[in-house]
Amino acid sequence: MTATAPERRSRVDVAIDRLIAIASDEPTSDPLPRLRAFELILLVHLLATVATGAFPRTHVEPGLQMFLAAVLGGCLALWFTPRFARLAIAGAFCAMLGLQYLVFPQTGNHSFLELWLLLLLVLVGRSTRDEGVVLLATLRGIVAIMLFYTGLQKLLHGTYVDAQFLSAQIMLKPQFAEVFGWIVPADEITRLQTLQWDRVGAGPIRSDAPLLILASNVVYLFELAIPLLLLWRPTRRAAVIALLPFTIAIQFGAREAFFGGLLVNLALLFWPRDLHSRALWIFLAYYAALATLRFALPDAVLR
Amino acid sequence: MIARRKRRLAAALLIVFTTWPLVHYQLVRVYRLDPWKFGGWAMYTVVNFLPRVEVFAMRGGERQQLGLGSHDLPASRAASEQLVFDAKFYGELADPEPLARIAASEVGGDVAIEVVITRFFVDRSSARVSATRRSFFYEPPR
Numbered sequence: 001m002t003a004t005a006p007e008r009r010s011r012v013d014v015a016i017d018r019l020i021a022i023a024s025d026e027p028t029s030d031p032l033p034r035l036r037a038f039e040l041i042l043l044v045h046l047l048a049t050v051a052t053g054a055f056p057r058t059h060v061e062p063g064l065q066m067f068l069a070a071v072l073g074g075c076l077a078l079w080f081t082p083r084f085a086r087l088a089i090a091g092a093f094c095a096m097l098g099l100q101y102l103v104f105p106q107t108g109n110h111s112f113l114e115l116w117l118l119l120l121l122v123l124v125g126r127s128t129r130d131e132g133v134v135l136l137a138t139l140r141g142i143v144a145i146m147l148f149y150t151g152l153q154k155l156l157h158g159t160y161v162d163a164q165f166l167s168a169q170i171m172l173k174p175q176f177a178e179v180f181g182w183i184v185p186a187d188e189i190t191r192l193q194t195l196q197w198d199r200v201g202a203g204p205i206r207s208d209a210p211l212l213i214l215a216s217n218v219v220y221l222f223e224l225a226i227p228l229l230l231l232w233r234p235t236r237r238a239a240v241i242a243l244l245p246f247t248i249a250i251q252f253g254a255r256e257a258f259f260g261g262l263l264v265n266l267a268l269l270f271w272p273r274d275l276h277s278r279a280l281w282i283f284l285a286y287y288a289a290l291a292t293l294r295f296a297l298p299d300a301v302l303r
Numbered sequence: 304m305i306a307r308r309k310r311r312l313a314a315a316l317l318i319v320f321t322t323w324p325l326v327h328y329q330l331v332r333v334y335r336l337d338p339w340k341f342g343g344w345a346m347y348t349v350v351n352f353l354p355r356v357e358v359f360a361m362r363g364g365e366r367q368q369l370g371l372g373s374h375d376l377p378a379s380r381a382a383s384e385q386l387v388f389d390a391k392f393y394g395e396l397a398d399p400e401p402l403a404r405i406a407a408s409e410v411g412g413d414v415a416i417e418v419v420i421t422r423f424f425v426d427r428s429s430a431r432v433s434a435t436r437r438s439f440f441y442e443p444p445r
Contacts, residue, residue, distance in 0.1 A: 105392040107340065108340075109343075134309055146320075150344045153338070157345065196432075197350075
């Protein structure tokens with residue numbers, strides 16, 4: 001009898017395995033059911049986004065938009081046949097890539113994120129448990145890196161320490177004035193709103209309101225810290241729970257309800273057990289409600 | 304074996320995903336690209352105001368601003384809107400030459416064209432609106 005030699009692993013492979021282990025669950029857990037539900041929710045998200053036109057439509061004719069929505073609907077239907085599920089995801093990737101080609105350079109960052117997610121689902125796949133472990137860890141890595149960079153970019157651009165950016169948003173967007181009206185004095189809101197952005201010297205576009213400065217600093221510190229808390233197993237549940245109200249809070253100012261759904265779908269990937277399968281109907285109801293709202297109130301500021 | 308290859312592929316994708324925002328930050332700093340765009344996760348960091356584009360015709364030492372809002376110069380108007388769009392997203396990489404060429408042909412005659420792009424931004428230290436102006440000169444063909 002000859003013993004089979006153990007597979008030789010290079011240092012790079014060891015490092016990769018360690019990284020995957022950091023972002024993985026207990027070795028006994030099965031990631032495949034949650035990945036299936038995650039994929040389904042993602043496809044529904046894409047279909048709802050495209051069908052309701054929740055993207056910059058400057059260069060996309062309505063007929064083409066409906067065609068892309070029909071392609072995504074076809075991909076969704078195909079996905080239910082397990083052996084074609086990956087083909088369906090590849091089809092959705094092509095449809096979204098085509099859409100973003102038309103929309104570029106107005107492509108939103110959440111659209112880039114959707115493309116990355118689809119690319120990973122296609123290239124890594126989930127046909128075996130081992131693939132599922134790698135896919136889940138990589139998806140978690142993408143989410144953690146993205147959240148970290150949203151915080152780091154705010155710090156690097158230097159507009160959050162003294163609440164300069166939020167003050168500018170209050171000046172420009174009524175919904176931000178509404179949200180921060182709770183913590184910024186009314187006369188300060190009025191002062192900011194009367195400033196003219198195209199008049200050199202207008203300002204100062206910042207506020208001394210302590211709670212606004214506190215909120216501004218909390219935003220990027222939260223975004224810098226949350227990826228570590230999501231990746232570290234003992235704090236994963238707490239981090240997911242913390243991320244949910246943060247996502248909801250963003251919706252009051254940014255009103256990106258479709259991205260909110262995507263972010264919750266991604267946040268649940270960090271929960272130690274499969275929540276996606278259980279929450280599937282909640283997601284479907286959420287996107288159905290969003291789509292109905294978009295069709296009923298096409299002028300509403302809701303993306 | 305396949306799993307190992309997949310692991311390497313996943314790691315490679317993560318490396319690209321991690322590296323791009325750093326490149327993006329440099330591109331935004333150097334070329335003033337729109338930080339909200341191009342997948343660098345810098346949305347909600349800086350207010351990116353719409354730039355202003357002005358076109359001047361220079362004939363015999365006189366500098367006259369062209370009314371791009373009027374219906375007399377429809378092609379220039381469209382090209383000017385395109386330049387505002389390009390300057391907002393692509394920053395310093397936006398090319399004013401197509402607008403200058405169209406404006407020169409619409410105005411007609413032996414004119415030089417000057418295109419001025421004004422960018423508004425909030426100065427970080429004073430927190431007041433500031434602006435940069437860049438002029439581009441195009442001589443008439445000889």
